[in-house]
Amino acid sequence: MTRIRLAHLSDPHLAPLPSPSARALLSKRVFGYLNWLKNRRHALGEDILAEIVDDIARQSPDHVCVTGDLVNIALPEEFAQSAAWLTALGPADHVSVIPGNHDAYVPGAVKRAVDFWGDYARGDNGESFPYCRRIGPVALFGVSTGVATPPLYASGRVGSAQLAALDRLLDRHDDAFKVVMIHHPPDAGLAAGRRGLTDIGDVRDVLSAGCVNLVLHGHTHEASLKWLDTPRGRAAIVGVPSASSDGARYPMASYALIDIDFARNTARMTRRGFRRADGPIDSIEITELDFAPVLD
Numbered sequence: 001m002t003r004i005r006l007a008h009l010s011d012p013h014l015a016p017l018p019s020p021s022a023r024a025l026l027s028k029r030v031f032g033y034l035n036w037l038k039n040r041r042h043a044l045g046e047d048i049l050a051e052i053v054d055d056i057a058r059q060s061p062d063h064v065c066v067t068g069d070l071v072n073i074a075l076p077e078e079f080a081q082s083a084a085w086l087t088a089l090g091p092a093d094h095v096s097v098i099p100g101n102h103d104a105y106v107p108g109a110v111k112r113a114v115d116f117w118g119d120y121a122r123g124d125n126g127e128s129f130p131y132c133r134r135i136g137p138v139a140l141f142g143v144s145t146g147v148a149t150p151p152l153y154a155s156g157r158v159g160s161a162q163l164a165a166l167d168r169l170l171d172r173h174d175d176a177f178k179v180v181m182i183h184h185p186p187d188a189g190l191a192a193g194r195r196g197l198t199d200i201g202d203v204r205d206v207l208s209a210g211c212v213n214l215v216l217h218g219h220t221h222e223a224s225l226k227w228l229d230t231p232r233g234r235a236a237i238v239g240v241p242s243a244s245s246d247g248a249r250y251p252m253a254s255y256a257l258i259d260i261d262f263a264r265n266t267a268r269m270t271r272r273g274f275r276r277a278d279g280p281i282d283s284i285e286i287t288e289l290d291f292a293p294v295l296d
């Protein structure tokens with residue numbers, strides 16, 4: 001396999017939000033629910049997301065990467081809805097998912113999410129975060145930054161146990177083009193403080209020492225491209241808007257296609273999405289990611 005095409009979408013924040021019970025709102029959820037009523041209830045997100053998903057299918061990616069915030073306030077009904085949505089996106093060996101802070105909205109939520117997501121959130125050996133899946137010459141790593149936080153906080157943390165395991169996993173897959181999925185961007189210029197990664201320094205150290213080639217993240221709801229220096233060259237850090245955004249609060253929905261050509265040692269990113277809310281979906285930006293895939 002000399003070419004691999006990855007599709008990267010994020011932050012679908014699936015709608016409609018099921019009506020929570022009064023008991024379920026006795027938590028941080030009440031803030032998120034009021035926020036959703038104010039901002040999202042009338043959004044066009046469902047149709048937009050469906051069109052993005054259809055467009056991804058037409059591009060025939062080898063694998064689809066979903067970088068978190070599938071739900072809004074981590075109600076069990078929302079996780080059931082998200083599991084059905086993943087099934088519609090493709091089979092578990094074709095789609096990988098990690099949690100975001102909204103999937104970790106209250107204590108215990110990440111575990112519940114992973115129970116619903118099953119094999120979509122596990123590695124080739126059935127392991128949980130950090131997990132690793134091989135897609136030909138690509139090694140795809142799934143990292144969780146999902147930790148329950150106080151109201152008005154949207155921060156994330158990988159934690160020392162997961163980082164140590166990731167360090168070992170990255171080492172073991174030195175023959176591969178290494179792609180890491182992580183919800184919060186490992187770049188303080190994109191998210192910091194109450195919205196950032198609390199162990200960002202350690203995360204960047206492990207990603208760099210592990211010679212990653214590409215990092216895929218969500219959380220910011222904006223398209224971005226940053227770089228991380230590694231001993232073998234630089235890694236691209238790619239962020240995408242919410243795949244359901246109607247453009248009212250954040251940029252319009254789009255996703256990234258990453259084409260890695262192992263014969264020519266090149267990678268190209270194509271952002272596809274809406275220029276305006278009434279469509280159509282189009283290629284809106286093509287960027288050569290000028291780093292060479294490194295294969296031992």
Ligand SMILES: [Fe+2]
Pocket residue numbers: 011013069100102219220221
């Ligand atoms: Fe989000």
Ligand SMILES: [Fe+2]
Pocket residue numbers: 069100101102154183218219220
């Ligand atoms: Fe987020």
